[in-house]
Amino acid sequence: MQELNIELFRNLIKTKKITELREIFEEYNSVDIADNINELNEDELLFLFKVIPSYNSAEVFTYLDQNAKEKLINLFSNQDIQKVLEEIYTDDIVDFIEDLPTNLIRKVLRSINKETRNDVNKILNYPEDSIGSIMNIGYxxxxxxxxxxxxxxxxxxxxxxxxxxxxxxxxxxxxxxxxxxxxxxxxxxxxxxxxxxxxxxxxxxxxxxxxxxxxxxxxxxxxxxxxxxxxxxxxxxxxxxADDILDVVTEEATEDIQIMSGSSPLDGMYMDSSVFSLFKKRFFWLLILMISAVFTGMIISKSESILINIPALAIFMPMLNGTAGNAGNQTTGIVTRGVSIETISTKDWGRVVWKEIRVALLLGIGMSICAYGWMWIEKWLGIIDVTDTSLFFVVSLSMFISIVIAKVIGASLPILAKLCKLDPAVMAGPFVTTLVDALTVALYYGLAALLLI
Incomplete structure (x- = not known):
């Protein structure tokens, strides 16, 4: 069997080798065919779907990118649409038309038979995140x-x-x-x-x-x-x-990752999203995180006198914030996923926190020892100029405590979100990092004031 690629299809379409095109649609997997014809231009796509029988082209149509489907619906006559869609299951029709522009949705609904139209309208009327919106009425x-x-x-x-x-x-x-x-x-x-x-x-x-x-x-x-x-x-x-649920699992996981990264979930694929839509999805979250980060700045501002007395404190702040934030995110990611797939319930909060405290104690000891040793190495190599080496102890102690705090916060926030009937992913990522940053800075300057001044 020859290897499929877009140039093969373009050559066969250009030379109008209809028999060979039909053989490809008969012999090759529909997913592979769709992958290789998504980038064909409008004329090429239309020619292809005109010459291929609908019982072969319909399944390929379901695997096309949304943009390619939209091109075809725009070009198809009502009769063409009916021929293709009568071979497709109702839930697959709903999947692609709900993302079409309103004028094309009307065109599709006018083209399909009355029974299918009623079934499609029935499913479209169910709430977007409900089971009814993805079910198939054929059984x-x-x-x-x-x-x-x-x-x-x-x-x-x-x-x-x-x-x-x-x-x-x-x-x-x-x-x-x-x-x-x-x-x-x-x-x-x-x-x-x-x-x-x-x-x-x-x-x-x-x-x-x-x-x-x-x-x-x-x-x-x-x-x-x-x-x-x-x-x-x-x-x-x-x-x-099961194939409907596979789509749901992929969609839910994608949404969680996007929310955890500090962005609203995209309405479609990243490559199909406009620059302005990406801006709208991200601006609000960045604004909230920027405002919340002001608290860290306020803590630093209030501790200005400490920083004047011990300027070397500033050297180790990025290391402390980075380590504590990453420690919190490690826990948050795992707990958020556990809460989402219900392997962790709100009743497990105590067990989860206790487990993470024990992990944090071990990590805190290990990281503090490594940080303490690394600071001495930097001093020995002349990378940093610190005269009072008792600062190294303060940094190490701050790291130990901040890791424990970060782990507790990372374990608690997703469960708290679930308890408040919010999406656990909302409490993950940037929110944990911002909160942990503020607490780490406050702890660091507090210990410095207590032990060094």
Whole structure:
């Protein structure tokens, strides 16, 4: 098989080798094809999707970048859109149209059939972070009195619209979810056996209004591949599959990293974000952190007399602040992640803090000894000019205490955020560093005033 690249597609499009293009769409993975055609220009993309049958091009379309999808929707006729989208699952349609400009959303909704349009509108009306917004309304449903033979016939009939047929769900006349059964169990059973006798009644499901992150935790806990979604009356309204949850996990992790770095989460991919949108996402956070850092400046200003008496104090301030801040961030990152995936609960606060205090004591001793030795080396090499070497003891003691304080703060803030129903990531990163900086400076100057003056 030849290696795919954008030049190959451009040459085949330019020479109009339609048969070879169709063979590529038949033989190669849809993800690989999408990766190599994202950067084609509008005319090339349109030609490609015009000559490739929709049953082959539809899956490739779902893996294109948002920009490429937007180009195509803009160029497609209503009939073109209908041909491609009728081969795509409803949740995948929702995924890409919710990021389209309003005029293109209207164009898509006008182009698809009434049934799909109603389904798409229904999902779009769910809150953005809810399970309902990512669920698929295509699934296989059976009745308790179906035989295995009848069940297989229903699976064949409904399977085309279902994103997954590994499990079928048993509902009554009112669509209340009563159980589920695996396709394997149906196939391996006698065709005359009744589904009601074979189904599992211990159902794990989620509510449509629950947070998406809850679904990801359930998938992980129970090692599931498909999860039924119900409403308040326990009526089956959709399913979530593992690939939907993989997107959620990636999105949540990305948001946490962005928040921990002192930025609001981006609305899309970084490369698709404008300079002004990046400015808006970052300015507010930087402003807050700048204002909060004023407290550190106030502490230094109030301690000016100490600094005049012992100018050498300033030499070691960056080392102290950097070490303490990094120590706090180490803990914050781990605890924030633990709280996010619910391996750490608010009830664990005491255990977490006690564990981090013990870690901090060991780190504090180790780092203080290293810092003390390094300061003597710098003095011996003539890098620093310090006459009163008792300052080295103050620096080492400050480092020891500040590491302990930083670890306690780093362990406590994410749990406190969870307790206040805030995103734990908000309390991470820059906020911890800013708070620890202020406390470290206050501690450092306080010990210097107490022990050296």
């Amino acid at each position: 296989v449903e059976l009745e308790e009195d179906d035989t295995c033979k009848e069940a297989l016939a229903k699976i064949r009939e409904q399977g085309d619209k279902a994103e997954s047929i590994s499990y079928a769900y048993i509902v009554d006349k009112k669509r209340t979810l009563n159980g589920y059964i695996s396709l394997k169990n149906i196939i391996m059973s006698n065709e005359k056996e009744v589904i009601g006798d074979l189904m599992e009644k211990d159902i794990i499901s989620v509510m449509y209004e629950d947070d998406k992150e809850k679904a990801s935790l359930i998938f992980k806990k129970y090692d599931m591949s498909v999860l039924p979604v119900v409403n308040k009356e326990n009526k089956l309204i959709g399913v979530i599959t």
